[in-house]
Amino acid sequence: MEETNESEFEEWEKDVEYLVGILKESFESTDARYSVDDINDILYVELEGLNDFSEEEIIEIAEPILDVIELDFGDVILVPLQ
Numbered sequence: 001m002e003e004t005n006e007s008e009f010e011e012w013e014k015d016v017e018y019l020v021g022i023l024k025e026s027f028e029s030t031d032a033r034y035s036v037d038d039i040n041d042i043l044y045v046e047l048e049g050l051n052d053f054s055e056e057e058i059i060e061i062a063e064p065i066l067d068v069i070e071l072d073f074g075d076v077i078l079v080p081l082q
Contacts, residue, residue: 012071019069020045023078026061027053031081041074051080 016034023045024032031048050058058078066076 015069015071016043019065019071019076022065022069023047023062026065027058029081033081036073041072043071043073043076045076045078046081047078048081050078 016036020032020034023029024047027047027050029048029050033046035044035046036042037044053061062076062078
């Protein structure tokens with residue numbers, strides 16, 4: 001049973017990293033990282049250069065990606081990398 005949970009976590013982690021990679025590429029970022037707020041079910045994705053885009057541009061770029069990628073988060077929040 002423990003191996004299954006570990007395997008599922010590794011698959012989940014790969015899916016999250018894949019999503020972050022696509023977002024990084026889509027926003028032409030040189031650096032990105034993510035964190036998960038398990039209590040509130042939120043994925044935070046920090047992207048270098050995100051503040052160069054307007055809110056409308058961010059939605060236009062990210063929304064189709066987030067619609068296709070199916071991860072079980074209540075929210076995915078994009079923020080500029082600090």
